[in-house]
Amino acid sequence: MAPEKKNQMDKRPKVIRPLFNRMAATYDRGNRALSLLIDQIWRRRTVSALGIRDGQYILDIATGTADMAIEAARQADCRVAGIDLSEEMLRVARGKNAQSPFPGRCFFLQGDGTRTPFRDGSFNHAMISFGVRNVQDMDGLFRETLRILKPGGRFAILEFSLPEAPVIRQVYLFYFKRVLPLIGAVVAGRKEPYFYLRDSVLDFEPPRALEERIRRNGFRLILSRPFTFGICHLYVAEKP
Numbered sequence: 358m359a360p361e362k363k364n365q366m367d368k369r370p371k372v373i374r375p376l377f378n379r380m381a382a383t384y385d386r387g388n389r390a391l392s393l394l395i396d397q398i399w400r401r402r403t404v405s406a407l408g409i410r411d412g413q414y415i416l417d418i419a420t421g422t423a424d425m426a427i428e429a430a431r432q433a434d435c436r437v438a439g440i441d442l443s444e445e446m447l448r449v450a451r452g453k454n455a456q457s458p459f460p461g462r463c464f465f466l467q468g469d470g471t472r473t474p475f476r477d478g479s480f481n482h483a484m485i486s487f488g489v490r491n492v493q494d495m496d497g498l499f500r501e502t503l504r505i506l507k508p509g510g511r512f513a514i515l516e517f518s519l520p521e522a523p524v525i526r527q528v529y530l531f532y533f534k535r536v537l538p539l540i541g542a543v544v545a546g547r548k549e550p551y552f553y554l555r556d557s558v559l560d561f562e563p564p565r566a567l568e569e570r571i572r573r574n575g576f577r578l579i580l581s582r583p584f585t586f587g588i589c590h591l592y593v594a595e596k597p
C-alpha cells in the first residue's frame with residue numbers, strides 16, 4: 358500500500374483568507390451544532406492549561422470569532438491580542454467581544470500568525486485553537502510563537518485528530534466523511550466549508566508527528582492529551 362501523504366492541501370493565506378471570510382457569518386452556529394457544544398468544554402480546558410494570571414499578556418493566534426480570547430479574558434484580568442488573516446472572522450470577533458462582560462481586555466488585528474508585528478518576548482502565553490491545521494507554514498508559526506513568548510511562557514494548541522481505537526475510528530470516519538458535510542449544509546447553508554473541514558482534518562498530521570514538530574521548533578512539550586475519544590487533542594508547550 359502506498360504511504361499516506363499528509364499536509365498536501367493548499368493553505369496559503371491567499372486561499373485561506375477568502376475561505377474563512379465566506380464562512381464567518383455561520384461559523385459559530387456550525388461549530389456549536391456539529392460539536393454538540395462540546396467544543397466549549399475543550400476551549401475552557403485549553404485556556405485553563407495556560408494558568409493565566411491577572412495582568413498577563415496573551416496572544417490568540419488564528420483567533421477567528423474570538424471564543425478563546427473571550428474565554429481567556431473571562432478567566433483572568435489579562436490583555437489578549439487576537440490575530441487572524443480573515444477580516445470577516447474578525448468582524449464577528451469584535452461584535453462578540455463588545456457584548457462580552459470584559460470588552461476592554463481583548464483587541465484584534467488582521468495579520469499572519471507566522472509574521473506578527475510584536476517584539477521578542479511580548480507575551481506571557483499564546484494559544485491557537487483549530488488554527489494550526491489551517492496554517493501553510495506550521496514550522497514558521499512555531500518559530501514566530503517562540504520568538505514573541507517570554508521564557509517560561511506556554512503555548513496551548515487545540516486541534517482535531519482522529520480516534521486511534523479501530524471501531525471508534527471507523528464510526529467517526531463515517532460520520533466525518535458522509536454525515537458532517539450534510540449537517541453543515543443544513544445548519545450553515547453551504548457544504549463547501551465542511552468539505553474543507555473534513556479534508557483538512559483527514560489530511561492533517563497525527564498527534565505523534567505534531568508533538569515531534571513542537572519539540573523540533575524549540576519548545577518543551579509539557580502536556581499532550583486526547584479529548585473525547587481522540588477526536589480532538591490538546592498540546593501544551595513551554596518556551597525554555
Ligand SMILES: C[S@@+](CC[C@H](N)C(=O)[O-])C[C@H]1O[C@@H](n2cnc3c(N)ncnc32)[C@H](O)[C@@H]1O
Pocket residue numbers: 370373374377418419420421422423424425440441442443446468469470471485486487488491492493
Ligand atoms: C477553524 S478557524 C478557528 C478559529 C478559532 N480559533 C476557533 O477556535 O474557533 C481557523 C482560523 O485560522 C485563521 N488562519 C489560518 N491561517 C492563518 C494564519 N497564517 N495567520 C492567522 N490566522 C490564520 C483563519 O482565518 C480562521 O479564522
